[in-house]
Amino acid sequence: MPRATTHEDRCGCRVIHSERIAQARRQALERDEIARMAELFKAVADSSRLSILWALRHGEMCVCDLAALLAISESAVSHQLRLLRTLRLVSNRRDGVILYYRLNDDHIEQLLDVALAHERE
Amino acid sequence: MPRATTHEDRCGCRVIHSERIAQARRQALERDEIARMAELFKAVADSSRLSILWALRHGEMCVCDLAALLAISESAVSHQLRLLRTLRLVSNRRDGVILYYRLNDDHIEQLLDVALAHERE
């Protein structure tokens, strides 16, 4: 392993392994790619939204059913669904007055599966 | 499809499709299983932590290298690493004064991959 040498970078930070940093810079993701990933993870980083997504995993449901299932207000469910809708994680279809929501993306189920596997390992 | 009938649940919420709710209740996850999944997602729902994890994906790095890479203070990196360490997403080894951090779990890489695939689809 190359000897660690401390010196100052352009940015003023201490740098010990400059080659390792250069490598990390080459492989780094775009700033807004990281931001969008963070936004996706934020969307699933909430118990209510996770419960909603998990419920929708087994079939479509309407707002008031979700409210009854989670025992929270319909307004709260609607707010959460708006966020999920904005990120295109769920979509809906209208049948008369009722809006049925469903998962919009296979990746969501994959994320849930990996997280659950991590939990249960 | 069975006709939707509105009535009141024990909890006071409107219930339109009681059978669908009952099914969702049977398949629902435990409350603290959901909470732990949310906690895991929260850990990766931040640009700084995502950048750290992505960098560690290609090999171990020390605190000051990460600080130089992300152009944030070493204190900030250390705080984020503590969170990731607490959740056992990263671990470290000491070599003299230097602590080298690495990913502690294959699931993290899977999560990053799925999120990235979702982004780029």
Next chain:
DNA sequence: GTATTATCTGTTTAATTGCTCATATAAACA
């Protein structure tokens, strides 16, 4: 047209979170 039902949206308030600064360890070495 009006009334009702299911859902949505805007605003305010309360709780969380990330960062900075100052201080505290912990290992290495003189």
Next chain:
DNA sequence: TGTTTATATGAGCAATTAAACAGATAATAC
């Protein structure tokens, strides 16, 4: 021993986020 270096930690501030409530739509029935 004391000093330096790399990292950790605690407190406080600023920014973000969630929940609650009130009011607004959109489809249906009358």
